[in-house]
Every structure is written in C-alpha cells, then in structure tokens.
Amino acid sequence: xxxxxxxxxxxxxxxxxxxxxxxxxxxxxxxxxxxxxxxxxxxxxxxxxxxxxxxxxxxxxxxxxxxxxxxxxxxxxxxxxxxxxxxxxxxxxxxxxxxxxxxxxxxxxxxxxxxxxxxxxxxxxxxxxxxxxxxxxxxxxxxxxxxxxxxxxxxxxxxxxxxxxxxxxxxxxxxxxxxxxxxxxxxxxxxxxxxxxxxxxxxxxxxxxxxxxxxxxxxxxxxxxxxxxxxxxxxxxxxxxxxxxxxxxxxxxxxxxxxxxxxxxxxxxxxxxxxxxxxxxxxxxxxxxxxxxxxxxxxxxxxxxxxxxxxxxxxxxxxxxxxxxxxxxxxxxxxxxxxxxxxx
Numbered sequence: 045x046x047x048x049x050x051x052x053x054x055x056x057x058x059x060x061x062x063x064x065x066x067x068x069x070x071x072x073x074x075x076x077x078x079x080x081x082x083x084x085x086x087x088x089x090x091x092x093x094x095x096x097x098x099x100x101x102x103x104x105x106x107x108x109x110x111x112x113x114x115x116x117x118x119x120x121x122x123x124x125x126x127x128x129x130x131x132x133x134x135x136x137x138x139x140x141x142x143x144x145x146x147x148x149x150x151x152x153x154x155x156x157x158x159x160x161x162x163x164x165x166x167x168x169x170x171x172x173x174x175x176x177x178x179x180x181x182x183x184x185x186x187x188x189x190x191x192x193x194x195x196x197x198x199x200x201x202x203x204x205x206x207x208x209x210x211x212x213x214x215x216x217x218x219x220x221x222x223x224x225x226x227x228x229x230x231x232x233x234x235x236x237x238x239x240x241x242x243x244x245x246x247x248x249x250x251x252x253x254x255x256x257x258x259x260x261x262x263x264x265x266x267x268x269x270x271x272x273x274x275x276x277x278x279x280x281x282x283x284x285x286x287x288x289x290x291x292x293x294x295x296x297x298x299x300x301x302x303x304x305x306x307x308x309x310x311x312x313x314x315x316x317x318x319x320x321x322x323x324x325x326x327x328x329x330x331x332x333x334x335x336x337x338x339x340x341x342x343x344x345x346x347x348x349x350x351x352x353x354x355x356x357x358x359x360x361x362x363x364x365x366x367x368x369x370x371x372x373x374x375x376x377x378x379x380x381x382x383x384x385x386x387x388x
Contacts, residue, residue: 054159055197058195059155065146069188083138092174096344097233099230104118107170107374113387116148117294117383122251129227132226136188149215154194171195205332207358210339213251217265220284248333259315268281268325270292271312321359
C-alpha cells in the first residue's frame with residue numbers, strides 16, 4: 045500500500061522511512077547485518093569518522109516502471125565503486141553480492157515509499173560506511189558500520205530541466221594523485237565553500253579544471269561533464285582524478301548502441317569548449333542537467349562561452365540521450381542485459 049504522500053510536490057530532501065539496513069565490522073569480520081527501525085546513530089565522541097573523516101557513500105534510485113515493476117538501476121556498479129573507495133580509504137570492503145542484497149532488502153522494507161510511475165518522483169537510496177570506534181592517533185579505525193537508508197525525492201528540476209549557467213572555479217577539486225576518483229565524503233566537504241560561493245554569485249555549479257595544468261576539463265563538485273560536438277559526437281572528459289560516474293558510463297553506451305552516435309572518452313582541453321554544440325552535467329540525481337553558459341572569471345574579464353543549444357531547453361542530442369536513458373530506467377525502452385534489477 046503506497047504511502048499517503050503528495051508525490052507531485054515532493055522536493056529533493058530527506059524524509060525518514062520505516063527501515064534501514066545496518067551491518068557492523070568488528071574483530072576483522074562483518075556481521076550479517078539487519079533491518080532496523082531506529083534512524084539515529086550512537087557513537088563515541090572520539091569516533092574515527094568525527095575526527096578524521098573516514099567515511100564514504102553511494103547514491104542510487106528505485107523506480108516504478110511503466111508496467112508497474114519496482115526496479116533499481118545498475119546497483120552492481122555502485123557496489124564495485126564503493127569497494128574501490130574503501131580500498132583507497134583503508135576501510136574493509138562490504139562484499140559486493142551482500143552489498144546489492146542489502147540494497148534490495150532496504151527497498152523491499154520501504155516499498156510503500158516508492159513513488160508511482162509518472163509522478164516524476166523516485167526513492168533515493170543512500171548506502172554509506174564510516175569508522176565508528178574511538179581513534180585519537182591518526183590511523184584507520186578498527187570498527188566500521190555500513191548502513192543503507194532510503195528517502196522519497198521529487199524530480200531534481202521542478203518544471204523541467206532548464207539550462208544552467210556555471211563558472212570556472214579558482215579552486216581545485218582534487219590533487220593529481222589524490223582522492224578525486226573515489227566517492228569519499230571528504231571530497232564533498234572540500235567543495236562546499238566553492239559551491240556556496242558560486243551560488244552567491246548567481247551560478248548553479250563550478251567547473252573544475254585539472255589540478256596539475258588547469259588547462260583541461262575535469263568535473264563539477266558532484267557530476268561528470270558530457271559534451272556534444274557540432275557533428276553529433278559525444279565527448280566525455282578522461283582523467284585519473286574524475287569520479288567514474290555510473291550515469292556517464294551508461295550514457296556513453298546509450299549514445300553508441302541506441303542513438304548511433306560516435307563516442308570519445310578523452311582529455312578535453314578548456315580551449316575546446318567554444319567549439320562544442322551542447323554541454324551537460326550527468327549524475328544520479330538529475331540524470332542530465334543541461335548547461336547553457338560557462339563563465340570564466342579567472343582573469344577578471346568574465347569571458348563567456350555560450351553553447352548554441354541556448355538557455356531555453358536541452359540541446360537536441362542531450363534531449364535524446366536523456367529521453368533514452370530515462371526510458372530504459374522507466375521500462376519504456378528495452379535495457380541492456382544486467383542494467384535493471386527488479387525488486388518487485
């Protein structure tokens with residue numbers, strides 16, 4: 045029985061649901077984990093996560109498809125990405141098969157919070173892990189907690205995805221051989237000052253350039269870039285300090301296999317941007333956010349790059365990419381094998 049929620053007016057915020065999954069790592073092993081009612085976490089004041097930010101997370105969604113199934117999208121890739129993150133942060137890997145099983149159990153336990161098809165809303169799923177035992181000397185924790193909670197969310201953009209204006213940031217998002225390619229909480233903490241500053245100046249997001257030369261495009265604080273050339277080629281930036289977005293990797297397959305587009309995953313020079321026809325940011329929350337304009341304030345001139353697709357709507361290629369990927373997620377278009385995990 046679906047919850048009595050005004051799905052069409054749901055925002056993108058936290059709403060507590062009935063159950064969450066919790067597993068604990070102690071004495072070198074994970075317990076079996078269980079679904080619990082309590083949304084609160086009790087920990088020591090000296091818990092490693094509070095002192096040294098040893099924490100990581102993922103984000104994915106559950107949907108109701110056109111034919112009434114409840115599904116989630118490529119959770120195996122989220123499990124693999126969190127495993128990579130844990131290894132880099134000296135955290136124990138929660139086994140990937142059990143990770144996916146925990147996602148399924150948590151969705152099943154909160155099935156009444158999955159919004160109906162056509163509402164534009166989804167059930168957002170947040171798996172995360174953190175060091176929980178007291179640590180005062182700088183070292184990894186010895187005990188960890190892995191948790192999964194869900195929250196119903198409305199569409200990221202109310203009234204459709206209007207193209208946004210972003211700026212080139214004066215700050216670096218990641219060090220050349222740092223943690224930019226993993227989904228660590230610390231990466232997001234480091235971006236908060238820049239995003240608040242950008243918003244205060246009237247921009248929707250920051251474009252970060254490569255930290256070594258500041259001549260190549262990397263990503264924003266929370267999304268990968270996609271570009272489309274004037275002849276319809278999809279170009280995505282390649283760098284060792286970019287988070288490997290699951291949405292971006294999926295869009296590359298959609299472009300090539302479904303839309304017949306040429307796809308290039310390569311280094312993208314900032315100097316190339318003026319030659320592209322379309323630009324977008326891609327990620328779980330919005331799928332694609334179209335970018336209409338990039339402002340470069342670094343030399344004090346505030347040079348503008350305005351894409352031919354304009355500030356009114358998504359460009360034609362971006363729109364096809366968006367419609368095809370969301371069509372796959374919502375069951376309107378047949379998905380590649382293994383992309384859709386059916387829950388109920």
